Amino acid sequence: MNTEEKKENILVVDDTPANLQILLRLFRDAGYRVRAVPDGEKALKAVESEVPDIILLDINMPGMDGYEVCRQLKNRDQFRSIPIIFISALSETFDKVKAFESGGVDYITKPIQIEEARARVKTHLALHRYQSQIEEKNQQLNKAMKELKEAQSQLVQTEKMASLGVLTAGVAHELNNPITYIYTSTLGLKSNVDFFISLQEKFNELTTQYNKKNLENFRQYMNDHDYQERLEEFHSLVANIITGAKRTSEIVKSLRLFTRLDEDDKKIIDLHESIDSTLLLLYNKYKDFIEVEKAYANIPPVSCYPAKINQVFMNILSNAIEAIELKDQKRKRELIHVQTGSVKENQNDYASVKIADTGIGIPENILDKIFDPFFTTKEIGKGVGLGLSICKSIVEEHNGKIMVDRKKNGGTCFNILLPLNTD
Ligand SMILES: Nc1ncnc2c1ncn2[C@@H]1O[C@H](COP(=O)(O)OP(=O)(O)OP(=O)(O)O)[C@@H](O)[C@H]1O
Ligand SMILES: [Mg+2]
Known part of the structure; x- marks a missing residue:
């Protein structure tokens, strides 16, 4: 034109x-x-x-x-x-x-030759024109591609921040439990300690002025103040504090493992540690209605970007929990089954992590769409539709594979393969 x-x-x-x-x-x-x-x-x-x-x-x-x-x-x-x-x-x-x-x-x-010269010029002008158009389109494509990549990395960041938000809320709740446990135990412990100190003072008096009457008084004091029960309570309060403190330290450790803020490079990690820390952080979301079954095999450590792999487990496990939450008729205990192993495909060794749930399942007709960015079946505000597309790009960045299967019981099973023996 x-x-x-x-x-x-x-x-x-x-x-x-x-x-x-x-x-x-x-x-x-x-x-x-x-x-x-x-x-x-x-x-x-x-x-x-x-x-x-x-x-x-x-x-x-x-x-x-x-x-x-x-x-x-x-x-x-x-x-x-x-x-x-x-x-x-x-x-x-x-x-x-x-x-x-x-x-x-x-x-x-x-x-x-006039005709020949005209024909050749015409042909080369046309070729040149097409070439310029192709180059222009190519440049537009490159530009669009660059913008898309930038947008994608921003979205990944947003998604990461969003899941961190969910996490912080969960973790705050999780930490609150054992800390309250520790706090109330220490209050009980304090009253017991006060009693034992008073008993010690009475015992000192008895040793300086020993006679039958004082001994009687001492025994009476012990009885009046439930010495035996207090002793038992003392032991159990100390045990409670130890449990609470252990749990607190586990949560803090999981959070550290999960975020791995200081680890931007590839690391050799134990995938089980990764899954466990993610499960622990999600515990509050599923503990009331889901049981997690683990069948961990003896798999070698995997070289990967730990925070990214954690994000994969976080997204898939969150989806599994949400798929179970969405069930109209829940069983008494629903299940998330996590199975690990190693497999060989086309001469390559992979670590495999299968995460199966008893949730609402994925209809056959959307199975090939779930990894697309922004594909979601969730209500507005509930899901953005980025979780699985991010999982896919992270897994592929590791030269791995992610697959999905519909299960006979109606639920869903994701299988994540990550290469073993890579540097
Ligand atoms: N375990 C599952 N059971 C049933 N459906 C699932 C499961 N995992 C994913 N899906 C389906 O795949 C869709 C896409 O999942 P994806 O994680 O990408 O997005 P989302 O969960 O909807 O939103 P987001 O993760 O961004 O908050 C979901 O909306 C859901 O329809
Ligand atoms: Mg999701």
């Missing part, structure tokens, strides 16, 4: 005035804009002042010859794509190989 409106622009370079005249007339009559120059120096200047759509270039000219003009143009980025057709007299020795090597796209011979 545009090319119809804007006449195409031809530069003719020839040191023979008669030839220049013929070519000038020929292409002007055919509707092109034509400039004609008699030597190589002027040709380069003409190209600088306005870039032509095609150049017809004589080979044998005084001063700079056609090959040299062609070479110089091909060495400059902004002129490289201009198609150059060499003109050579049949009587001259013409090195075709040299012509193509220096960057020419074609040649015509003198005396000029």
Whole structure:
């Protein structure tokens, strides 16, 4: 369309005035804009002042010859794509190989055959036009691709922050339990300790003034203050504090393992540790209605980006919990089954993690869409539809695979394969 409106622009370079005249007339009559120059120096200047759509270039000219003009143009980025057709007299020795090597796209011979010259120019102009269009489209595609990648990495970041938000809430709740446990136990412990201190004082008095009556009083004091029960309570309160403190330290350790903020490089990790820490952080979300069954095999450690792999487990386990939550008729205890193992596929060894749930399941007709970005069946505000697409790109970044299966019981099973024996 545009090319119809804007006449195409031809530069003719020839040191023979008669030839220049013929070519000038020929292409002007055919509707092109034509400039004609008699030597190589002027040709380069003409190209600088306005870039032509095609150049017809004589080979044998005084001063700079056609090959040299062609070479110089091909060495400059902004002129490289201009198609150059060499003109050579049949009587001259013409090195075709040299012509193509220096960057020419074609040649015509003198005396000029009008129809042939016109046809060749037309063809190369069309080719050039298509090429420019393709290049332009390519640039647009590259730009779009770059923008898409930037958008994707921002989304991954957003998703990470969102799951961290969910996590912090869960962790805060999780920590609250054992800490309250510890706190109330220490209150009980304090009253017991006060009693034992008073008992110690009474015992000191008894040893300084020992007589039967004081001994009787001492025994009476012990009985009146439930010595035996207090002793038992003392032991159990200490045990409670130990349990609470252990649990607190487990949660803190899991959080550290999960976020792995200090680990941006690949690390050799134990996948079970990764799964366990993720499960622990999600505990509060599922503990009331889901049982987690683990069947861990003896698998070697895996080289990976730990925080990213944790994000994969977090997304898949969260989906499993949500799929069970969405069930109308829940069984008394629903199940998430985590099984690990190692498998060989196409001569490659993989660690495999299968996470199966007894949730609502995935209908057959959407099975091939669930890994697409923004595909979600959840209510607005509940799901963005990025979890699985992020899992897929993380797993593929590790040269692994992620697969999904519908289970006979109606639930879903994800299988994550991560290569073993990689650096
Ligand atoms: N375990 C599962 N059981 C049933 N359906 C699932 C399960 N896992 C994924 N899906 C389906 O795949 C869809 C896409 O999952 P994905 O994790 O990518 O997004 P989402 O969970 O909807 O939202 P987001 O994870 O971004 O909060 C879900 O909306 C759901 O329909
Ligand atoms: Mg999800």
